[in-house]
Amino acid sequence: MTTALYRKYRPGNFEEVTGQEHITKTLKNAIGMGQISHAYLFTGPRGVGKTSIARIFAKTINCKDIKKGEACNKCVMCKSFIDGKAIDMIEIDAASNRGIDEIRDLRDKIKFAPNQAKYKVFIIDEVHMLTKEAFNALLKTLEEPPAHAIFVLATTEIHKVPDTIISRCQRFDFERINTKLITARLEDISKKEGFEYELKALEMIAVEASGGLRDAISLLDQVSSFNAKKITEMEIKSIIGRADLEQIFNVALLMAKGKTKEPLDIINDLVLRGGDVNQFVKNLLEFLREVFLFKLARRESEKIPKEYLEKVSNATSERELIDILEILANVEKQSKLSSLPQLPLEIALVKIGMSIRGQIYEGIIEKKVSEKSSKEMITDTGSNKWEELLLEIKSSNHSVHAFLKAADPEIDKGVLVLAFLYQFHKERIEDVKNKMILEKAIAKVYGEPLRVKCVLKKGEKMKKEEDKKSDIVAKSIEIFGGEIVG
Ligand SMILES: [Zn+2]
Known part of the structure; x- marks a missing residue:
């Protein structure tokens, strides 16, 4: 298999990073002046360069020939980082290693001085996933770090990181990357790879990625492998449309099966990517309406494959479908008024899940959420x-x-x-x-x-x-x- 484009085009120094200039500049200056902290916290949406910058940082502070805060990319140290052989950079994915044992293991490793490099750099990705005990262990380490140890903690969900940890770190807030910058980067890669493309197509990819460069490059990768000839606007449109429909179908099916956690994860992911929750609810309602008509009258849809309609229809009863539609119809109104547009949808998913699993959901939440809309229904006799x-x-x-x-x-x-x-x-x-x-x-x-x-x-x-x-x-x-x- 060929190397994924995203990996192939990872930036080699701060200068090459797309966006996040406020961060690369600060880090470059700090390195240039030899002012290096022991702990950094990188927070922001996924796929915007947190890990890339963490790696560049680890390489640069260990480079034997730093120039104006940038790594030389030629010395033995730089080479070992470039080849992925730098044993003094330790990356931990907290999503899969969230326990105290891993952190204890980490504490043991920290005690030892670096093997070859000047600094031992620990990059902990998705740090918010650590357990409470693991956080406590990490905190102890951050309180008294050995001179050679440097931590870079990365997270997409800063609110889940304890304040005690945050206060020990130098914090950098990563931003979604500007669409123009992403488009330019896609164009640059396309030229280097010899892809033929319509500029409009690359712009669409950039918009779809909503600020995430990694997603954008992955989509470019996907499209270019589908069609060797040319990357066109029409092709991108159909790929995006299919992906959206598939996501809606997945959520609808999970809901019909009474699942709660999985649809919530999908919504969370959508929000993290900067997706439009209102549009999602609208699409979901339209989809379920087609399912309802299919169930009632076997009416097929022009837009939705019969297989999708059948699967969701078979997983639910008419009564349940009405319940789901009724709850979601309220969400549409509430989302537009809410300061947290995803909240009404999240509450609705929990209610639907409980309702389908036969649990009673009529409680405080139900009353508060529906209070306004049911009042509207009663007074607005025209629509009732x-x-x-x-x-x-x-x-x-x-x-x-x-x-x-x-x-x-x-x-x-x-x-x-x-x-x-x-x-x-x-x-x-x-x-x-x-x-x-x-x-x-x-x-x-x-x-x-x-x-x-x-x-x-x-x-x-x-x-x-x-x-x-x-x-x-x-x-x-x-x-x-x-x-x-x-
Ligand atoms: Zn170097």
């Missing part, structure tokens, strides 16, 4: 068909209206199911004359006839869910209109 129906009936018959108000409405396969607490109420609505009044009003409000079925509620407990259910009915009608009957 059930409320509209009640009003319509009230104008013709007061007693039917009163009995209906006590019912829990639910639409199931084109049937309006009304659940009553008392047998007496149920019987009154089932009365032929009253039922006719009701059916006439339904046809008028919903624009089509719906069969009415009256049932008795199973005990008092369900009464609490009244508001929620009328919401679901209104929402499902709002979303699916007449198509609900199939």
Whole structure:
């Protein structure tokens, strides 16, 4: 296999780094003046150069011929780093080595002076993943580091790193890289590799990578290996579209299976990459709507492969799909108002997961989140068909209206199911004359006839869910209109 482009084009010195100039300049100056700290903390999104700069830093401080804060890339030391043979640079991925044993092992290693280099450099990637015990052990080391030991801690989630650690480090905040800089770098690589390309295509890759150079170069790598001829805008468009759809499909399927952690991870990843949560929710809703129509009426979609529709449809019931859609429809509204756009979606994923696993999610969170929207639903009768129906009936018959108000409405396969607490109420609505009044009003409000079925509620407990259910009915009608009957 050929070397991945990203590895092949790793920067060899600070000058070659794309973006992060505020950091490379500071480090270069510090090295030039011989002012080196014992601990550095690199924080920022993934794929923006944290590890690359950490490695350049380790090489440069050990170079035997530093010039203006840059490594010579020629001396024995530089060569050992370039060849990946520098035994005094120790890289630890905290995501897979998060325990106390690794840190103890590290503490043992620290005691020994470097073998060849001047400094022993420990790069701990994803440092936020360490356990509490491991952090404590690390803290002890940072409190009294040997003169030859230097730490570079890197993280994408600074809020998970204890303050005691942060305060011992010189902190550098990495930024997403400007799209223009990424495009220029992609162009540079393409020229060196002899790729033919449309500039617009490279720009699209840069935008898609949302500030992550590593993702951008990986995508370029992928595209160039697909098609040796030319990298075109159209090709990039279709690749990006496919990737997005696949991600939506994965989240939908995981949700339908009642999973919570995996979809949350995907959302987290999306946010870290600077993705648009609102757009994601919109796409997810559109996708699930197609699944719903497929389940109800075997209606196939032009945009979504049948295989995707089938898989999600088979993993869930109609009732669950309505629940999912109803919860997500609220997310769309809330995300736009939230200062943390991903939060409503995250809460929704937890609720959906619990609901599908048969756990009760109606708690404080549920009430707080839905408070605003359910109030809107109740007062905004224009969009709430059930409320509209009640009003319509009230104008013709007061007693039917009163009995209906006590019912829990639910639409199931084109049937309006009304659940009553008392047998007496149920019987009154089932009365032929009253039922006719009701059916006439339904046809008028919903624009089509719906069969009415009256049932008795199973005990008092369900009464609490009244508001929620009328919401679901209104929402499902709002979303699916007449198509609900199939
Ligand atoms: Zn050197």
